[in-house]
Amino acid sequence: MSAGRVLEVYLDLLSQPCRAVHILLNCTRIPHRVRTVALRKGEQRTPEFTQLNPMQKVPVLVDDGFVLTESDAILKYLVTKYHAPQHWYPRQPERRARVDEYTAWHHSNTRPHAARVFILEVQVHTDTGPGPRPDRVPSGWGRPAAGCGPTGRHAGQTGVHVPAQTAFPLRRRRQPGRPAGTV
Numbered sequence: 001m002s003a004g005r006v007l008e009v010y011l012d013l014l015s016q017p018c019r020a021v022h023i024l025l026n027c028t029r030i031p032h033r034v035r036t037v038a039l040r041k042g043e044q045r046t047p048e049f050t051q052l053n054p055m056q057k058v059p060v061l062v063d064d065g066f067v068l069t070e071s072d073a074i075l076k077y078l079v080t081k082y083h084a085p086q087h088w089y090p091r092q093p094e095r096r097a098r099v100d101e102y103t104a105w106h107h108s109n110t111r112p113h114a115a116r117v118f119i120l121e122v123q124v125h126t127d128t129g130p131g132p133r134p135d136r137v138p139s140g141w142g143r144p145a146a147g148c149g150p151t152g153r154h155a156g157q158t159g160v161h162v163p164a165q166t167a168f169p170l171r172r173r174r175q176p177g178r179p180a181g182t183v
Ligand SMILES: N[C@@H](CCC(=O)N[C@@H](CS)C(=O)NCC(=O)O)C(=O)O
Pocket: 015, 016, 017, 018, 039, 044, 056, 057, 058, 059, 069, 070, 071, 072
């Protein structure tokens, strides 16, 4: 990092890709400054942020004038540029390819499906009912996680809008015995 220009990341920690960047930065102790972009307040649509990322999405990295979006690219850039330990992103081609294989798969598999489970099991209940179902919320939810994990309260604050047409089929699938409005 060039002197005096601290690496900046634009994040909302309610966002999974942002948390991945945040976790890596903290675990590898790369000096950085977090600039929060509150998605629920629409801060990703301000002219200043749009200039940084015309796609109006977080995370965004700014490293001495170099602007980079897409968490996968940011993670790999950070490890390479700041010489993070090899286990994060090995140099050996086959081992590196295994990481790339997973990260390529993650975006169209783990992430959307996990997000869907979260939205249906937690978000919908929080937005339309008494709150997340206790049996769907991990113990320790809302308390800062130990070590390098994400911190803060996430329930009901994902910034994800659940359109009515998404919620409708859920009502039809409602299990007997559960109050209306629950999945
Ligand atoms: N593929 C991108 C996804 C970025 C993304 O979808 N960010 C979401 C938060 S998880 C966002 O900024 N959404 C704001 C919006 O769409 O208005 C990455 O991994 O960085």
